[in-house]
Every structure is written in structure tokens, then in C-alpha cells.
Amino acid sequence: MSDPIDTSTIPLLKDLAPDVRAAVVSLMSVEHVRAGDNVFEQDEPARALYVLRAGEAEVVKRAHGHEMVINRLRPVTVFGGIGVLRGRPHSATVRACTDLEVVEVPAEFVEIVRERDPAALTEIYRQSFTAAADLLHRADLATVGYFVDLLARREQEQLERELRHLLVHDLRSPLAICEAGITQLLEQRDRMGPLTAKQERALKRSRRSAIFMRGLIDEILEVARTEGGSARLTEVSLRDVLFEALTQAFGGVQGPDLDDVEVGDFDGLRRRLAAQNVDIVAEAATLSRTILIDRFRFVQVLMNLVGNASKHAPGWLGVRLRDLGPRLEIAVVDRGPGIPEHLRAAVFELYRQVDLKNQGVRRGFGLGLAGAARLVAALGGQIRVADGDGGVGTAMIVEVPWAPSTSAGATR
Helix, strand or coil: CCCCCCHHHCCCCCCCCHHHHHHHHCCCEEEEECCCCEEECCCCECCEEEEEEECCEEEEEEECCEEEEEEEECCCEEECHHHHHHCCECCCEEEECCCEEEEEEECCHHHHHHHHCHHHHHHHHHHHHHHHHHHHHHHHHHHHHHHHHHHHHHHHHHHHHHHHHHHHHHCHHHHHHHHHHHHHHHHCHHHHCCCCHHHHHHHHHHHHHHHHHHHHHHHHHHHHHCHHHCCECEEEEHHHHHHHHHHHHHCCCCCCCCCCCCCCCHHHHHHHHHHCCEEEECCHHHHCCEEEECHHHHHHHHHHHHHHHHHHCCCCEEEEEEECCCEEEEEEEECCCCCCHHHCHHHHCCCCCCCCHHHCCCCCCCCHHHHHHHHHHHCCCEEEEEECHHHCCEEEEEEEECCCCHHHCCEC
16 A cells, blocks of 8 residues: 555654565555544454554553543554564553544564564664553553542542531431420420310321431431441341331321321231221231341331332322242332333432323422432342332332341441
């Protein structure tokens, strides 16, 4: 082929004798690489030396599943030489940032130069290793910059964690005032005045929610103080912890009246909820089992799932439990509009919601299911979305171990 580029301006080739250069030019070919494609990949055998004639490329180093750009290449740059000269695979990937025009010089040029001009080959080696040293220096700078940015991000994340910690801590005072005020209204009627039966029920529910919120704040603060937020495991009766979770989930200010259900009376709670169109399905043998779990997180998960279903799909609701051997399955099932399969993964993302506004579904902030997914993960479990009964509505299905593995980093 005719000389596609003035080789006298190309490092590594400009000092070749005219006849040697002509022999090398006869090997050259022009390749066109589209933006985003790789000229070659890391660990791929080096088969040619390349001259970037037009466009811009980046040198990418891959390690442990991550990629980092360590250099930029612009015309007229020679690259790939070290791999060719040493007979080794490429140590990095060269990727096109724009459409490229690349002159390719096959590895055979080394033998031609060795036979016809050994002194020039020595100079090619010298220039190649000098270029490699410069690339290594640039890679060092890029690596240092990467870790400086990483440390800065970590410092920012630590600052944000501390701010969240302070904000959560500062919630305790106003919450304590609310709880104390409600308690005074309930217990000091000689001073505060009489209450109607409805007012008393509403205040009791409000106090119960305030107490639970206080426990939640204490839990968040405790996790912040504990390195890694290790789970605090206790062995509890599934019947007892389920009673607590369902009472908290359904006994809100706007929920059914559960105040006269005795603590621990699971059958009474189930009958009361059934009258409110909520079915609790669990075999007696399953309910009689104990579970080793972070009780508070378990209660939060069920509250989030039930609260989300009640808000977005009002009407009938089912809570079903199954013993799957080493794991417990909990399904919260509704008869709402359902969630299309291609959107199901998005419901567990923070601040994301499935757009069902045209189907009369209430919208919130997109935090409930995202929080539930993170809590389930902390419990060593899994959560997924499925169709409801007969393909109608949605089933939120959680699986958690009856007892976590010892490698989960939990404390007791």
C-alpha cells in the first residue's frame, strides 16, 4: 500500500533506514474503529503496533471488576509497542472515545528491523520503554487522583452519616414531648379533663406509635454506634413477634380498633383483622416455632410491607406464612392494580415508584419498599415481587432464615 502516514514523524519509525522503512510501510494497513469499541483489550495477545492517525482514545486499566482511565491518546501516538516487543499480552485496554483512524503495523516488523537494522531496533526498544515509563507515571498520577477522590467521597459520606445521626438524635426531644403530652391526657384526667371513648382510643394508638417511633430512633442510634451495624439477634416465638408486628402495622390511628385485644392473643388478633378484611394464614406448627432474628428489624419489614399494601391497594389484604425448611416465607398479598413485571425491580429503589396514577392508586415518597429491601438484606433474607392470587394484584414475598449463618456478623 502507499504510505498512509508520514512515517518520518512517527516515534519508533522515524529513525529507520529508508529501505527498512519501506519494508515496514508495506506491512501497514489502516483500520477504522467506532467510538466505544476497543482497539484491543487487556490480556489480549499483542499482535501489532498501532499509530493513532485521527480521533481520540483512552487507556483503561481493569482490576477486580472495576475500570479506571489512566491515559488519553491523541494523534500522532504510537501504542501497543511494549506488548509486541516483549511478546506479552496487553496490560491495558485501548478504547475509542471518538471514531478512530488507526494505522496497524503487524508484529512482523520487529523481525524485519532486527535483520536489516539492529541498531534501529535498539532505539525502538529504548523509545518504547521510555514511553512505557511515561505511561506508568501517568497511571500513578491517575491512581493517586482516584484514591484522593475516594477518600474525599468517604469523608463526605462520613459527614452525611454524622449529620443523619444528629438529625435522628434531635428527633427524640419533640417526640418525648408528644409522648408525655399524650400520657398526661390519658392518665391525668382530673387535671386535663375527661375524654370520650373515641378520643381515648385515638390517644392510645398515638401513644403506641410514639413508643414505637422512640424505639426506632434508639435502634438507628444504636446501629450508628455499632461498627458495621451488626444485627442484634434474639430467639423469639414467631407467634409473639408476629403479634407485635401486626399490631403495629394495622393498629395505627386510621386502622382497625385493636386496643381491646389482649397482648399475645394471636387468635383474637387474627379474628379481629379478619373482620376488617385482612386474612392471616399460617399453620399452627409454623407459628409455634422460634426464630433467631433481629426482632426490631423483622417488625419493621412487616410494617413496611403491610403499610405499603394498605396505602396503594386498599381493600382485602392477606398475610401468609410458610415454613420452607431452613427459611421462613412471608407473603403480603393484595388485590390492587398490580405491578408490571418490567417495573418490579424499580420498586425497591430509593425514591422510585411505579407510575399507577391513572389507576387511582395513592402515591408516597418511594421509601417504604426500598427500606424493606434493605432491612430484609440485613436479616440475611431476600425479597421479590410476584403476581397476586389468580394474577390479580401483587404479592410481596420475603424469605428470611430461621437462624442466620454464623458468617453473617450478627451479635447476640
